[in-house]
Amino acid sequence: MSLNPVRPWRNIYRRESRRIMVGNVPVGGDAPITVQTMTNTLTTDVAATVAQVQAAADAGADIVRISVPDEASSKALKEIVAESPVPIVADIHFHYRRGIEAAEAGAACLRINPGNIGSPERVREVIGAARDHGCSIRIGVNAGSLEKYLLEKYGEPCPDAMVESGLEHIRILQDNDFHEFKISVKASDVFMAAAAYQQLAEATDAPIHLGITEAGGFVSGTIKSAIGLGNLLWMGIGDTIRVSLSADPVEEVKVGYEILKSLGLRHRGVNIISCPSCARQGFDVIKTVEVLEQRLEHIKTPMSLSIIGCVVNGPGEALMTDVGFTGGGAGSGMVYLAGKQSHKMGNEAMIDHIVEQVEKKAAELDAADVAAQAAE
Numbered sequence: 001m002s003l004n005p006v007r008p009w010r011n012i013y014r015r016e017s018r019r020i021m022v023g024n025v026p027v028g029g030d031a032p033i034t035v036q037t038m039t040n041t042l043t044t045d046v047a048a049t050v051a052q053v054q055a056a057a058d059a060g061a062d063i064v065r066i067s068v069p070d071e072a073s074s075k076a077l078k079e080i081v082a083e084s085p086v087p088i089v090a091d092i093h094f095h096y097r098r099g100i101e102a103a104e105a106g107a108a109c110l111r112i113n114p115g116n117i118g119s120p121e122r123v124r125e126v127i128g129a130a131r132d133h134g135c136s137i138r139i140g141v142n143a144g145s146l147e148k149y150l151l152e153k154y155g156e157p158c159p160d161a162m163v164e165s166g167l168e169h170i171r172i173l174q175d176n177d178f179h180e181f182k183i184s185v186k187a188s189d190v191f192m193a194a195a196a197y198q199q200l201a202e203a204t205d206a207p208i209h210l211g212i213t214e215a216g217g218f219v220s221g222t223i224k225s226a227i228g229l230g231n232l233l234w235m236g237i238g239d240t241i242r243v244s245l246s247a248d249p250v251e252e253v254k255v256g257y258e259i260l261k262s263l264g265l266r267h268r269g270v271n272i273i274s275c276p277s278c279a280r281q282g283f284d285v286i287k288t289v290e291v292l293e294q295r296l297e298h299i300k301t302p303m304s305l306s307i308i309g310c311v312v313n314g315p316g317e318a319l320m321t322d323v324g325f326t327g328g329g330a331g332s333g334m335v336y337l338a339g340k341q342s343h344k345m346g347n348e349a350m351i352d353h354i355v356e357q358v359e360k361k362a363a364e365l366d367a368a369d370v371a372a373q374a375a376e
């Protein structure tokens with residue numbers, strides 16, 4: 001059945017997955033696809049880490065992951081969790097004690113591979129701590145750190161080996177009657193990651209955490225992630241995402257949201273539709289958009305704004321946006337509200353005016369939302 005009978009080419013059928021909780025944030029089932037990032041401060045520097053978590057949350061991060069490499073970090077984690085506005089995932093490698101400490105410190109989720117933490121007794125202890133403290137677990141398979149026996153079996157990292165590794169970790173959790181888990185099978189190679197995720201999606205109903213690992217710097221990493229994550233999300237695969245960039249975590253969050261926004265899977269803030277500009281532009285489109293992006297960062301209400309250089313495409317784009325401005329020559333342009341021509345505005349005052357109009361529209365949309373919720 002079509003979700004959108006008018007525009008069926010926009011339909012994305014999400015894979016059915018179980019829903020788990022990461023703190024108070026649902027992941028999987030029909031919960032919104034969440035956006036995650038990871039801090040890159042020293043975890044022991046509580047003030048710097050809290051500031052980074054806060055900045056990521058302000059940018060829209062639903063969940064933030066923090067490395068817990070030593071006991072001092074476990075102690076710091078407790079203070080960070082107490083001040084964090086979003087659930088915290090503790091990133092643990094191999095060390096079972098760190099897993100237990102992180103659960104005790106209030107982590108909402110442990111990123112830990114149960115097959116890599118030693119004896120069955122230690123595994124039971126970590127799972128017990130997670131259970132006692134309402135902590136979920138993310139199994140995080142990475143093509144770069146596959147178990148030796150799998151590399152020997154398959155000869156090199158490959159989707160089959162990654163999925164086999166993931167299913168083995170799942171088996172250990174299930175044998176311990178633990179089901180609050182999600183799973184990722186990341187690789188820096190887009191083809192390998194996409195193939196592994198497709199196989200994984202067939203093999204389990206656990207929520208899936210998507211990521212292209214070590215994707216690179218801002219531009220190349222964004223493109224790789226948009227291709228890899230974009231394809232999978234388009235196929236309906238993925239319940240939570242992290243874009244890995246060698247860049248500020250806030251950038252990761254912004255890119256994650258843009259990927260979801262592009263596919264109509266999640267909406268947040270102002271979606272600016274703007275032309276690349278050319279000799280016909282009635283005002284400096286590039287500079288205007290740059291300034292508007294900054295000045296509208298505080299808007300969280302999902303809405304659209306078209307900023308188009310001239311009448312070639314301006315009126316058409318404005319038809320489909322909440323607020324629009326189209327350059328018209330002679331130092332002024334036309335403002336569109338709710339898709340309709342509204343009034344002329346001089347280029348020099350246009351930015352302040354657009355910000356005002358967007359803020360007004362956001363307040364209207366918020367009020368309508370509150371009224372609709374009250375009526376339910």
Ligand code: SF4
Pocket residue numbers: 275276277278279280281282308309310311312313314
């Ligand atoms: S909308 Fe007008 S200004 Fe913008 S790129 Fe097209 S022709 Fe050029």
